[in-house]
Amino acid sequence: MFKIPRKRKLGVYILAIGIIIFLKIVFYQQFPVLNLMLFFVLFASIDLIVYSFSRKKKTNHFFIPGATLSLSALFLIFYIYFFEKNNYSLEQLWPILGIFPGISLILYYIFFTPRSRSTIVPGFFITMLSVVFLLVRLDIINLDLQKFLLLLIPIFLIIIGLYLIFDDKIRLIQEQIDQTLEDHKKSGD
Numbered sequence: 001m002f003k004i005p006r007k008r009k010l011g012v013y014i015l016a017i018g019i020i021i022f023l024k025i026v027f028y029q030q031f032p033v034l035n036l037m038l039f040f041v042l043f044a045s046i047d048l049i050v051y052s053f054s055r056k057k058k059t060n061h062f063f064i065p066g067a068t069l070s071l072s073a074l075f076l077i078f079y080i081y082f083f084e085k086n087n088y089s090l091e092q093l094w095p096i097l098g099i100f101p102g103i104s105l106i107l108y109y110i111f112f113t114p115r116s117r118s119t120i121v122p123g124f125f126i127t128m129l130s131v132v133f134l135l136v137r138l139d140i141i142n143l144d145l146q147k148f149l150l151l152l153i154p155i156f157l158i159i160i161g162l163y164l165i166f167d168d169k170i171r172l173i174q175e176q177i178d179q180t181l182e183d184h185k186k187s188g189d
Helices: 008-027 033-054 057-086 097-110 115-139 146-187
Strands: none
Touching: 008 033, 033 057, 057 097, 097 115, 115 146
16 A cells, blocks of 8 residues: 655645645635635545554544544535525534534544543533534524523433443443454454
8 A cells, every 4th residue: 555654744734735825825816715725624634534544553543533624624615515505604503513523432432442431422422412502503492502501410410420320330231342343353354
């Protein structure tokens, strides 16, 4: 496989940013800098995702920012070309950008081992909270956000209490799932 040293990739990214800024300064009105920057962010984030899968454990932490940035860039590209013309403003759709870090954490939990609750729990929480915000902003549900946010405090306390009570059983189930997955990988080789 063709490999480019990280130093050269960084140089290409910095060069591209410099060219984009230069073109924007020279061709102030005609140059769509936002579109180019979004495509640049998309390609750089895909590079982070590929890099996270290409090495062992040391680089898998690049997956979360790579997935978050690539999903966000894809959404903003689609927004510019499709949603903006259909009377949807980013003022209404901003909670969608909160969904992408949650999805990235969930995907990290799915693709990388060891599986940790420190990625899946915040992933689901961020995703669900962003979905609620989106539904409120689009007037699909009528909810008093201040009361909703105040209700999150006791709900968090209940969830933390249940987690502390049943932590051993959750860990045992997680170990069984990981062992089953490893056995399945070994039998597939």
